[in-house]
Amino acid sequence: MLAFSKLTKSQASYLFSFGIVFIIYLISYIISPFTSNDTPFYTLIGRSILQDHVLPYKYIFDHKPFFSFVLYGVWDALMPIKTGMFTLLALCCAAGAATVASSIWKTNRFLVFFILITTGAAFKMLSGNTGVLQIFFQILVLYLLQYPSFLRIILSGVITAFAVNINYLTAECLSLPIIFLLYHNKKIIFNIFFFIFGVFSGLFILFSPYLYSDPLALIEYFQQQKQFLAAYSPSFTTRLFTVIKLFCYVLFFIPVLYVWVQQNIFQKQERIDPNSILLGLWFVSGLIASCISGYPFEYYYILWFFPITIMIAQIIKKPEKNFKWFFMPIAILTLFSVVDSTINNIIKYRNIHAIDYVKMASLTKGGSVLNIRALQTHFYMADLKNFDPYLFKEHIDIAFGSRAAAHYMHDLEQKPLSVLLPYQGCEIGAVEATVCHYLHENYQKIYEVKIVKLSGKIDHFSFELYKRKSGA
Known part of the structure; x- marks a missing residue:
């Protein structure tokens, strides 16, 4: 207390401001x-x-x-x-x-x-x-x-x-x-x-x-x-x-x-x-x-x-x-x-709370989810079951390089229950055309979240969730 009593008003003001x-x-x-x-x-x-x-x-x-x-x-x-x-x-x-x-x-x-x-x-x-x-x-x-x-x-x-x-x-x-x-x-x-x-x-x-x-x-x-x-x-x-x-x-x-x-x-x-x-x-x-x-x-x-x-x-x-x-x-x-x-x-707090993870967990209940370049943290928040060991959004591209699309196609042919994509991943070219074609033929979109940054760009927390069509 003695040390604080020696502070000038200006110093005390700076200290208080930094404290806040x-x-x-x-x-x-x-x-x-x-x-x-x-x-x-x-x-x-x-x-x-x-x-x-x-x-x-x-x-x-x-x-x-x-x-x-x-x-x-x-x-x-x-x-x-x-x-x-x-x-x-x-x-x-x-x-x-x-x-x-x-x-x-x-x-x-x-x-x-x-x-x-x-x-x-x-x-x-x-x-x-x-x-x-x-x-x-x-x-x-x-x-x-x-x-x-x-x-x-x-x-x-x-x-x-x-x-x-x-x-x-x-x-x-x-x-x-x-x-x-x-x-x-x-x-x-x-x-x-x-x-x-x-x-x-x-x-x-x-x-x-x-x-x-x-x-x-x-x-x-x-x-x-x-x-x-x-x-x-x-x-x-x-x-x-x-x-x-x-x-x-x-x-x-x-x-x-x-x-x-x-x-x-x-x-x-x-x-x-x-x-x-x-x-x-x-x-x-x-x-x-x-x-x-x-x-x-x-x-x-x-x-x-x-x-x-x-x-x-x-x-x-x-x-x-x-x-x-x-x-x-x-x-x-x-x-x-x-x-x-x-x-x-x-900002990250806002993004996380813009997503209904309870709903996401309910929609995917009972099956595994294939992640195609979406943010991997969704699996933690919604407690999703992972389909492919390479869950981190960039890992398949790092591990397989030009063969990434072929790897995703191999995964899709194993018929995972659900697939997670970046928001409008097919429209903006974030996901290969062959993968998107198969996805649209055999899966339907059941949930999506669009989060926009102050700059107007789409935040990487945004995603699309697809579920396999019955009989597909």
């Missing part, structure tokens, strides 16, 4: 069943694992590793209320990561948490995507390796195996910090041996359901990933754009990075704090991992953003002379991102 904006920002996440189109998709696969005991990718395919689906499936099973549950997951992971980080770098855990969920708006932190899961598991690994013992090193290896199987980028993101910690402590050979033992133990635990049920299915699991990722590889233009976008984001943090390096790396003392070296290496690894991804998805940038939040918290403990000017770019990024995220969340 922040509350609206938080509410915009909490009121929605999801804000990222990925999280409900992962949850569908997680449900099939936990409820139906179907291992990936016998029901729905995705190129993400196995453990990510398990986590979303478990979280879905634990949460009695689905609205806002992915944001709650993000808040829990961010709070846990901030708490563990504070014990390593002696920072204010609330400050790290607050920076994560506010400035983190630029990287869709509260959407609950895999980026926020990764940082929680990564910080656990670094914490365990701080004071290595037989059990801690093995456990860190187990958690590393789990973390890599949330997203393969974690391997790169943890590489430099783990190498530093294993070599920095005594008994290097001992450390490396038991860490590798822990990694293989973690992999064995994780994939034991495959080994128990069908070892050949495990081979197929990796073959499907390999084949899809070969087709999913980004073009040079996309990779270049990813690097440029990353560089633009990093520019906002250059003043803080400069101050942190001056305070912790180039300081005038005989020995640099090993934890400062660790934090710097973690940041560099995160940058490299974000570039390796090849795609400019914001949640990948969380991998290097989390180390920066710790750096910011450290600087605030011992502020520089021109303290506030160093944080001005971050304040601008935070304010813009919070407002932008709020607007996008409200």
Whole structure:
């Protein structure tokens, strides 16, 4: 209270205004069943694992590793209320990561948490995507390796195996910090041996359901990933754009990075704090991992953003002379991102609630639904049964390329009960003519939703639902 009493009227007014904006920002996440189109998709696969005991990718395919689906499936099973549950997951992971980080770098855990969920708006932190899961598991690994013992090193290896199987980028993101910690402590050979033992133990635990049920299915699991990722590889233009976008984001943090390096790396003392070296290496690894991804998805940038939040918290403990000017770019990024995220969340909330998912579930009850380039989140919201393992709207095009139409025709010949298309997909050429001809001959439209953006364009939440004609 004493600190607030020292604020000028102008400062208090700015603080109050930001407080209101922040509350609206938080509410915009909490009121929605999801804000990222990925999280409900992962949850569908997680449900099939936990409820139906179907291992990936016998029901729905995705190129993400196995453990990510398990986590979303478990979280879905634990949460009695689905609205806002992915944001709650993000808040829990961010709070846990901030708490563990504070014990390593002696920072204010609330400050790290607050920076994560506010400035983190630029990287869709509260959407609950895999980026926020990764940082929680990564910080656990670094914490365990701080004071290595037989059990801690093995456990860190187990958690590393789990973390890599949330997203393969974690391997790169943890590489430099783990190498530093294993070599920095005594008994290097001992450390490396038991860490590798822990990694293989973690992999064995994780994939034991495959080994128990069908070892050949495990081979197929990796073959499907390999084949899809070969087709999913980004073009040079996309990779270049990813690097440029990353560089633009990093520019906002250059003043803080400069101050942190001056305070912790180039300081005038005989020995640099090993934890400062660790934090710097973690940041560099995160940058490299974000570039390796090849795609400019914001949640990948969380991998290097989390180390920066710790750096910011450290600087605030011992502020520089021109303290506030160093944080001005971050304040601008935070304010813009919070407002932008709020607007996008409200629009998505409107779109979701424009659809009668109860009706959709009733119309498709008792049969499977083939998705032809419509938004996959409809399957989550209406609890639809999927027909083709490639449910994500772009996956069949990625996996089959020019043969996508032939694949859809093969599916239609198996007579799925219902088919989901983008709104006016046949009229605008989003669906091939051969597919449309067969569809119109054998199916009838039973429900459609048209959602128009402010620009006048059709929103991708719009769709058409067809049901097979009796006797067709």
